[in-house]
Amino acid sequence: MSKLPAVEVSGLVKRYGPATAVDGLTLTAAAGEVTAILGPNGAGKTTTVEICEGYRAADAGTVRVLGLDPIQDAVKLKPRVGVMLQDGGIPPAVPAGEYLRTLSRFHVKPHDTAWLLDIVGLTSHTKTPYKRLSGGQQQRLSLAAAVLGRPELVFLDEPTAGMDPQARHATWDLVTALRADGVAVILTTHFMEEAERLADHVVIIDHGQTVADGTPAALTGSAGQLRFRAEPGLDTDSLLAALPTGSAAKESPAGHYLIEVPGGAVQPALLAAVTAWCADRAVLPSSLRIESRTLEDVFLELTGRDLRG
Numbered sequence: 001m002s003k004l005p006a007v008e009v010s011g012l013v014k015r016y017g018p019a020t021a022v023d024g025l026t027l028t029a030a031a032g033e034v035t036a037i038l039g040p041n042g043a044g045k046t047t048t049v050e051i052c053e054g055y056r057a058a059d060a061g062t063v064r065v066l067g068l069d070p071i072q073d074a075v076k077l078k079p080r081v082g083v084m085l086q087d088g089g090i091p092p093a094v095p096a097g098e099y100l101r102t103l104s105r106f107h108v109k110p111h112d113t114a115w116l117l118d119i120v121g122l123t124s125h126t127k128t129p130y131k132r133l134s135g136g137q138q139q140r141l142s143l144a145a146a147v148l149g150r151p152e153l154v155f156l157d158e159p160t161a162g163m164d165p166q167a168r169h170a171t172w173d174l175v176t177a178l179r180a181d182g183v184a185v186i187l188t189t190h191f192m193e194e195a196e197r198l199a200d201h202v203v204i205i206d207h208g209q210t211v212a213d214g215t216p217a218a219l220t221g222s223a224g225q226l227r228f229r230a231e232p233g234l235d236t237d238s239l240l241a242a243l244p245t246g247s248a249a250k251e252s253p254a255g256h257y258l259i260e261v262p263g264g265a266v267q268p269a270l271l272a273a274v275t276a277w278c279a280d281r282a283v284l285p286s287s288l289r290i291e292s293r294t295l296e297d298v299f300l301e302l303t304g305r306d307l308r309g
Ligand SMILES: Nc1ncnc2c1ncn2[C@@H]1O[C@H](COP(=O)(O)OP(=O)(O)OP(=O)(O)O)[C@@H](O)[C@H]1O
Pocket: 016, 019, 020, 021, 039, 040, 041, 042, 043, 044, 045, 046, 047, 048
């Protein structure tokens, strides 16, 4: 029997007054996988995640979390789902260790709190009140709290925002370990590298709708770009004319040339055409390389470059 999806959202709508924050969004997060939700500021990520967590009611659509309704079945879901909120929700005066120990009493089989403090690098801050922790340390305590009860599903809303590189890598290790234990992880992030490293499945949302969905490899496609450096101001129109139909060629910034094969892979014939074109002009290309588009390329293509209000 196949496992139920960890989360299934269909036709989700959420309005705040006249503004529609989530506009018919559909996504599925498989059990035991890491799903990354990406989207520009204001795209509706946190709203969607908070509805899945049972903190907000939807205006329309269906949401199933471990096969249950996040609001009506909140009591059943509580021990099975871990939540790391963007702003922690932790009492300011309570020391880190005490907070985890208190929380662990509500779980049937919690992790050892000393071990968990060590995993998130807060052992030396066991007695530090939450309000005296740095922003990144507060994030790490929230992360520890989210996984304390050995949940089947964890929601991490921008888990590494404000963390230094060491803490970020430790968090990535923890997410990888959760996944290895069969835990489903749903994370929102603005770090494309984080999504590329961790996620089995990426969902890109914009204006409250899913605009792309797939594995990082499927979204970025096969090696679809050829880059080289040469003297500035080469005639890219003439270069384009020498390339297979459907290619694109541009110089940006000056002296950096990019050739793209939309939806396809760079073939040997394309490489031969580029080097022949350069040879005809006595141009020696340097740093010539063939590469895949990055998730950031795909993200910007789909969501545009305009800043969001
Ligand atoms: N409580 C609220 N009241 C009114 N509007 C809200 C509220 N929460 C969110 N919004 C609006 O809903 C839209 C979606 O916000 P949301 O926080 O879900 O986006 P997000 O994708 O998580 O953004 P970010 O990347 O900036 O965290 C935004 O336009 C935001 O201003």
